[in-house]
Amino acid sequence: MSIKVYLPLNYYYLKKPTDLYGQVQINEDNVVAYYVLEASDLEFRDKAVNHEASNMRFLGSILSVDFNADQNQYLKFNMRLCFTYNSSRANISLVYTGITPEYLKHIKLILYEKAMIRNLFIGGESVNRRSTEHGDSDSGACDFVELCRLTQSTLETQNIAGKQAKKSVLHGLTLIADFPIAIFRYIAENVFVNSIMVHTSIYKHFREWQTTCEEGSRPPNIALDRALGIILMLILFSLATQPGDFLIQISHYVIDQLYSLLKVLEGSPIGLKLNIHLNNFFLDCFKYHIELWSTFLDFIEPLVRQVFLAIGAFGCLGLTFQIALLEDLISIIGLHSHCFYIYTKVLYNVERKGLSVLWQVVRGNRYNILKGRTESHNYMNRQLYLATIFFSAILFLFPTTLVYYVVFAALKALTFATLSIFEFFRRQILSLPIEGCMRPFLKGCHDIDCLQIKDVSPQESAFLIHKNQKISVTVYKITAV
Structure with a gap:
């Protein structure tokens, strides 16, 4: 049994009181995975902080080493993770975990870059567009996929006002672009016309095309299809x-x-x-x-x-x-x-x-x-x-x-x-x-098979004290080949 803590790389060297937000998941093999996604300035309150309504919850904080809080104080603020920093160390140290398995011998602190994780590809397909039905046998790959989905969801919740305006414009353009297909759908689904067209290639393709659009898995293909169709129409x-x-x-x-x-x-x-x-x-x-x-x-x-x-x-x-x-x-x-x-x-x-x-x-x-x-x-x-x-x-x-x-x-x-x-x-x-x-032409896009985890050696060995036992904390970093 083990604990994995996924932490953004820049937070690892952050030296100021900070609140951490993200998600906690317990896998089938009883591995506890903490996904730290966002951070904000420290705000202590008398009651526990929880942000589950925005798809993120309060995980804990980065505090000064002088905080010296006991476990009751951690529970008071509903912390699941707590890191500390001091002037003598270049990085933060893990000092508390809220969910700790009974037989724990090792904790993995995995550092990642948000831009790289958000642009992962599996088999030429963006991880963000893969449905949860694609089960990967490798647990590490599953963690990366889940981390990519979580980071993408946090990106979508930012700049809501600007996104609403952009969404409205895109919705209007989509209605204009879908007007011809709406007319064709109305004609094709007519009882009399349908009885004639049901065995034609164009009707069969219409059903396949409609399925692809409803799944929403190939928007670049749909856009390319329409662009090429309009170009050929202009040529003709x-x-x-x-x-x-x-x-x-x-x-x-x-x-x-x-x-x-x-x-x-x-x-x-x-x-x-x-x-x-x-x-x-x-x-x-x-x-x-x-x-x-x-x-x-x-x-x-x-x-x-x-x-x-x-x-x-x-x-x-x-x-x-x-x-x-x-x-x-x-x-x-x-x-x-x-x-x-x-x-x-x-x-x-x-x-x-x-x-x-x-x-x-x-x-x-x-x-x-x-x-x-x-x-x-x-x-x-x-x-x-x-x-x-x-x-x-x-x-x-x-x-x-x-x-x-x-x-x-x-x-x-x-x-x-x-x-x-x-x-x-x-x-x-x-x-x-x-x-x-398009991945080779896009900056920061990587295939999930090209990711590797490298060991990061801190200045001194890191330990977490749990029930008067020292548990080693190993730091890793996700990099691309």
């Missing part, structure tokens, strides 16, 4: 003369490439001999499908030209919303290729299953459902004759179906890979440790 509106023409050109380019792909499949692709009649059937169906899609694009061309305006307007919400909308546009542009993939996949599965079943019939076997195994069976001649005919027909048609299935499955995989890349960048913008990346 100012530099691009007709951005809608670009989308039309992309749509017709995709259609032309599909025509070229079907033209390649019309002959003997990579030397494969396809079934002429089935191949012509596929080509007629797919070309007709592409013609319908081309006609539909020509019909909605005026609307499509305005889509880029919507992408630009979504810059008020953020770059990630623009990327999500672009994902939906790519899905719409490639809708016909997705339909081709579905057609060939269904036909491929039917033929594969048919070949598997008919192969068992040709071999004179069947699958026994009750016993769960394949066993021999005596089929009639007409059954074997029909099975052989169907098996031969499907076997000769299967290579053609397989070629179309592989081609459009590859096209589907390419589209899916493109969407996955956009989705990856969209989510990375909201999850990147921007605070950690």
Whole structure:
């Protein structure tokens, strides 16, 4: 069992009567931790002093060595810690602790700098934004995290008047910035619109973005997202003369490439001999499908030209919303290729299953459902004759179906890979440790793994007298590598 006293470095060399404020915590392993956070000029009163309403309590004082108070006087002023100083020593000495374990052999006095502790990072994330759910196995790291939270809370309680004015200004700016997202939220949560948008990428991203905002864990990411979105919006509106023409050109380019792909499949692709009649059937169906899609694009061309305006307007919400909308546009542009993939996949599965079943019939076997195994069976001649005919027909048609299935499955995989890349960048913008990346450029910011505790040797050995026993007090200092 031990006692840890966390004391600001400048208080260790303070030589004037001072009141100390902070918090006391008893850890699970019965280690008593005193966190000294603030100090003020000494004010003795007849009754105990307590400041728990302001998240800090009165811990004790720094007194002159001539005070010579007994334990009753310490209890009278509700002291939990007491330090003394004199002219012969360069630093203060610990002379009293209010909470003392029964078997105490050692006390650690740990000195720290407030600026360094307030700007700690764990894994690229600011300690101040980490929730208490992040449990660290190392007790020392837990003490540092708790010390960082406490020092940050004391910083927030200072300069309340100035902070209230700043908070009001920030609240007004936040309302202006959140006005576009409030409109989008109102539209997206409408019952009719929600039933249409629920499966779109932009709606799914809206839910993820809303969760990130409610957690309040990534404000730099949200700010960067909106800044990049506004920049792209300005570029689209100012530099691009007709951005809608670009989308039309992309749509017709995709259609032309599909025509070229079907033209390649019309002959003997990579030397494969396809079934002429089935191949012509596929080509007629797919070309007709592409013609319908081309006609539909020509019909909605005026609307499509305005889509880029919507992408630009979504810059008020953020770059990630623009990327999500672009994902939906790519899905719409490639809708016909997705339909081709579905057609060939269904036909491929039917033929594969048919070949598997008919192969068992040709071999004179069947699958026994009750016993769960394949066993021999005596089929009639007409059954074997029909099975052989169907098996031969499907076997000769299967290579053609397989070629179309592989081609459009590859096209589907390419589209899916493109969407996955956009989705990856969209989510990375909201999850990147921007605070950690900015740490090298910010003065006084340190990673918690870079902290180390060094022994500070005072001029003479320090002891605390408790129940007529000498308890050694070792002084340490938190430094950064």
